[in-house]
Amino acid sequence: MDMLKKIFELPVGQRVEIQINKTSVPLRFQTEFVGIVKKRFFIVAMPDTRKFGDMRDAIYEGVAVVVRFVLEGDLGEVIAFRSDVEFITSHPTKLMYIDMPQIVESRPIRSDRRFETRLPTQITKMAGADSDYSALVVNLSMSGCQLVVQDEALDVEKDSHIDLRFQWLQQDITITGIVRDIRVVHRDDESPQTMMGIQFARSRNNEDIKQLFAASLIDIDSADY
Structure with missing residues (x-):
């Protein structure tokens, strides 16, 4: 199965993790998956300012990110890819548009790995x-x-x-x-x-x-x- 197709299995509303590597210590936050636009953009909600307000200055158009989420299956698997933030919208709601990746990686969730x-x-x-x-x-x-x-x-x-x-x-x-x-x-x-x-x-x-x-x-x- 084409690994890119796994992204389209992600249900709207599921939690995803975004990691930003442009700082001395990688910043991570969790947010919700919103959808995909014409196979061009992977869209997530901007982080909650009440929890992640100190990260907002590190989130801007062009910043490199790592996206991770879990797909359920017989054992479940972790999906991850690298990309860049293409643009950010403020109205009618705050959203982050991430370029669709060229390469997607997958790892099974093994019972013996913590x-x-x-x-x-x-x-x-x-x-x-x-x-x-x-x-x-x-x-x-x-x-x-x-x-x-x-x-x-x-x-x-x-x-x-x-x-x-x-x-x-x-x-x-x-x-x-x-x-x-x-x-x-x-x-x-x-x-x-x-x-x-x-x-x-x-x-x-x-x-x-x-x-x-x-x-x-x-x-x-x-x-x-």
């Missing part, structure tokens, strides 16, 4: 817990994830069942898993944090796990693309 992310979640069910806890997913694979719970020293037994609730773009999903590893880290002059390794229950969660990749936009090393 990707860095920062995806907020809520622990809604866990043995020994009498309340919900806010947590952050710091890496993610099809088979599991690592959670960090800040300012808490949780006493949780290994092999306990856990429910994780994720909310984004008006979606609400719960993924079940098993706590396979847990440790509490105490650092000097800082509150404790609990780190947990979670194994997903794949047979029940497979489709929802793929949605997590689409929501979190896994962090692929920019040198690979």
Whole structure:
């Protein structure tokens, strides 16, 4: 299959990641895919100024970008390409027009490879817990994830069942898993944090796990693309 055709499989409204390399430290932000114009432009919404206001000066016509998104399939795959911002519109809404690429790359999401992310979640069910806890997913694979719970020293037994609730773009999903590893880290002059390794229950969660990749936009090393 022609790799360029994969871009046309992306549904409108899905989250994509834009990386700008014109600074000493690459800037990344997540936004929504809007559409394609006559096979010439890949259109996304401009970043939310409330979250990414400090990036606006780095976004201008002609700047080089890397675009990444996740396509669902049997295993799911990460699609990435390099291009340039052709122009930016302000009315009736703020949009970024990116030149359609000549080369598109794809990588399958393998169950044994973990990707860095920062995806907020809520622990809604866990043995020994009498309340919900806010947590952050710091890496993610099809088979599991690592959670960090800040300012808490949780006493949780290994092999306990856990429910994780994720909310984004008006979606609400719960993924079940098993706590396979847990440790509490105490650092000097800082509150404790609990780190947990979670194994997903794949047979029940497979489709929802793929949605997590689409929501979190896994962090692929920019040198690979």
